[in-house]
Amino acid sequence: MRTTYMRSFEPASVENLFDTVAPSYDRLNDILSFGLHRFWKRKLLTFLNPIPGEHWLDLCCGTGDMTFSLARRVTPGGTALGIDSAIQPLVIAKKRAAAKPFLPISWIKGDALDTGLPSDYYDGAVIAYGLRNLASPSKGLAELYRVIKSGGKAGILDFNKPCYNSLSYRFQKFYLRVLVVPIASKFGLHDHYAYIEESLKRFPAGKDLAKIADQVGFKRISYLTIAFGQMGILLVEK
Ligand SMILES: C[S@@+](CC[C@H](N)C(=O)[O-])C[C@H]1O[C@@H](n2cnc3c(N)ncnc32)[C@H](O)[C@@H]1O
Numbered sequence: 001m002r003t004t005y006m007r008s009f010e011p012a013s014v015e016n017l018f019d020t021v022a023p024s025y026d027r028l029n030d031i032l033s034f035g036l037h038r039f040w041k042r043k044l045l046t047f048l049n050p051i052p053g054e055h056w057l058d059l060c061c062g063t064g065d066m067t068f069s070l071a072r073r074v075t076p077g078g079t080a081l082g083i084d085s086a087i088q089p090l091v092i093a094k095k096r097a098a099a100k101p102f103l104p105i106s107w108i109k110g111d112a113l114d115t116g117l118p119s120d121y122y123d124g125a126v127i128a129y130g131l132r133n134l135a136s137p138s139k140g141l142a143e144l145y146r147v148i149k150s151g152g153k154a155g156i157l158d159f160n161k162p163c164y165n166s167l168s169y170r171f172q173k174f175y176l177r178v179l180v181v182p183i184a185s186k187f188g189l190h191d192h193y194a195y196i197e198e199s200l201k202r203f204p205a206g207k208d209l210a211k212i213a214d215q216v217g218f219k220r221i222s223y224l225t226i227a228f229g230q231m232g233i234l235l236v237e238k
Pocket residue numbers: 011014015018019059060061062063064065066083084085086089110111112113127128129130133134135
């Protein structure tokens with residue numbers, strides 16, 4: 001019988017899931033999104049516009065895609081810090097970074113809900129496909145708010161949660177069930193990717209994320225959908 005992975009969303013289970021997925025993560029991302037995740041991540045940074053000299057944070061950095069892009073944009077004079085709670089994605093991120101020693105990057109194994117970083121320090125922060133995995137998305141946004149400075153910007157990229165039974169909703173179910181999970185199964189990761197649909201059930205819809213951001217204290221809040229409503233970007237300022 002197949003074990004059902006990750007119903008609890010406990011930090012230890014999340015960590016274990018991403019440690020297991022890590023060796024296949026980048027390849028599967030390319031296959032499952034037809035390479036489009038790069039374009040969506042670039043789009044997020046186009047909105048946020050990090051500039052040379054700034055200090056940016058990438059929470060739930062995984063294997064570091066966003067951290068590398070941030071580091072390129074803030075050079076010279078700036079820094080990019082990637083944080084992830086799972087060790088294996090960080091091992092891969094660090095290997096990738098070794099081939100780019102000129103980039104101002106550092107990595108920390110840590111919890112996005114309690115980073116231990118100084119308050120009011122960062123010019124900006126991003127979370128790509130990470131907020132949905134946190135035990136509390138609102139605590140994640142509150143931590144983001146704490147660490148960025150006044151006037152600082154943050155952006156969250158994740159799956160959008162389309163209206164129930166809309167065309168986008170039905171497409172998303174189809175995409176996750178008929179494409180994502182069967183392909184991931186070939187990598188021995190059936191339950192790990194079935195988890196995406198589970199995680200979406202408890203993830204706030206865009207307008208609710210915007211409300212949470214408002215309660216946390218953020219200003220200039222906007223939420224937009226991309227990829228025909230499949231992905232969403234939350235943009236905020238402190
Ligand atoms: C789907 S991956 C996204 C990785 C990367 N941001 C990207 O877009 O390719 C989610 C990442 O969030 C990390 N994560 C989950 N919960 C976390 C937490 N509480 N603190 C820090 N990282 C966490 C996981 O270990 C995983 O690497």
